[in-house]
Amino acid sequence: MYMNNTEPVEIDEYRLELENRIRNLLWTVSGDYQLDMKPDVSLFLRSKAIALYDGIKQGALARYYDKDMLGLYLVKKIFLQAGENELTFVAQLCIEEAIGDKICEERPGIRDMQRQCMEDILEQEFDILPDLRDIPGRLKVAVLRRRLNNGEWHVEKKLQPFMELIERAGNSTDTLELIRVIDELYNRLMDPDFESMHGTLEQVLAVTMEDLTEYSWEDFLSEEMYEEVLESYAEQLTNSVSGLENSAVTEEMEEKRQKKRSVKVVTPEMLEKAYTYVELNYGKSYLSEAEEKKINYQMCRGIHSDCSLYFTEGILKNPVKSNYQYEYAKRLRNKNIWLYHDKHRIVKHNITVLTETLRKSLVLRSxxxxxxxxxxxxxxxxxxxxxxxxxxxxxxxxxxGEISDFVVDVLIDASGSQMKRQGDVALQAYIISEALSNVDIPYRVMSFCTFWDYTIMHRFRRYDDPRSENDNIFNYVTSSNNRDGLAIRTAGYDLLQREEEKKIMIILSDGRPYDVIINRPNAKNPEPYQGKAAIADTATEVRRLRNLDVSVLGVFAGEEKDLATEKKIFGKDFAYIRDIANFSKIVGRYLTKQLEIDG
Structure with a gap:
């Protein structure tokens, strides 16, 4: 049935047998044969050890701690605006420390399974997912390796206080003590402003059931779960935190299995034809085939699993041939330049004002x-x-004087809904670019739109390009749809690799993430991307970047009726530009605030 511990296996024929095996392990470890749980059989797709150890830990968590109390804390913390994924991640590390040694001391036979589980997670996740390259990811690797090194650990200085805090979880004697460690680790690692902005642990625990039942949980729950909101959601969270594996990897393996079982309707020839069509309409890609495959593997997950990314500097810079689309792009560039000349004085004034605003802040620092x-x-x-x-x-x-390094990403929505504002949006990006060039802050400018299942990332200038490259911004062209969440995730990945201490992303959008075209020819036809799901996905990517210390500003360039959506996505950090004449003042205030933080 199993070739080895890490080889994916076909699970449907054995589902009942596997569920019973995991359930028996849970009951044996917990000592509670009335304990109800739904075993996660899909983990067998990853490895036998991961699946079995997950069941053991759920039983151990129920035995040593109060699962209901822990679940209610998690729900209350999220109610007060904690990030669900981030809180789950932190709780997983603490719970592994709290019960990992206890269960092995009681049942020494579990030790080998535990080691195999850690080895399999490291093998499958390390250097694959982008989140393993930030501090939380490195912390997870340190926890896993510590298990394999019999409790010994050596980490970089940045990680030491967090590892010491995780060690405290191992000494927690009751549920409240464990909750205190989880809460402190989340506040220090994921959201240092949480206490000042949303409340202390005591305030979290003081949230009443009345508060919770009045809250709308649609953003977190599927329709099936909504009938028994709090109980179901708390149970879902406690089941998630008892494991240590990254669910995204499990989901990806399940998706691959499902694809193997289904009839392939998109042949390699059809995919090649689609790629050629994209190349003709948007210009040649600046990435090699290997680089494209790598970034698609890293970024196109979850809701975007059937999507592809395409990186270009535009049809005007790298055309395949001079076709209709090339001539159309030339006309739109000329139209953008014409508008620049028409509004020349306003644009120059905005550049001067924004430059002086930034320069004053930088002078104070340097x-x-x-x-x-x-x-x-x-x-x-x-x-x-x-x-x-x-x-x-x-x-x-x-x-x-001391000056922190700064880097800026400017990301522009280039979907068809921006067509009537195309010139003004190009001018906004140009104003920001010229001002940043004037004060020597490195920055990149990209636009995005979605054509068939390809999200096109159009790069106008790289971070350290000379000022002359700013003219490329007038090549800005709008068309097709937009998967904002995928574009933000992708641009943010590159930004996070930069060495500068202070990272800023400015997103020019109309607040309408939308990508719905059914039965696209020669395409993989991803799930429709619209409404609440698209808004929630985009907002999640914005929150994820903010949790990684990237300052994200949304510049609203849309219709007033979409303002509410923009607020859901960007929260308080968004600017509504009614008149381009005021652009520099509004954006300048935000950038100045970022330059002055920790100054």
């Missing part, structure tokens, strides 16, 4: 003071003091 010293550049006018005074300060030194 002012250089000249002071007298016993070393440095000699001051001839003070040489007479030699032998006549004990004051040996015959030199002057320049003391440079």
């Amino acid at each position: 002012e250089t003071q000249t002071v007298l010293s016993d070393r440095g550049m000699i001051v001839p006018s003070r040489l007479w003091r030699i032998g006549r005074t004990n004051d040996a300060k015959l030199f002057q030194q320049e003391l440079k």
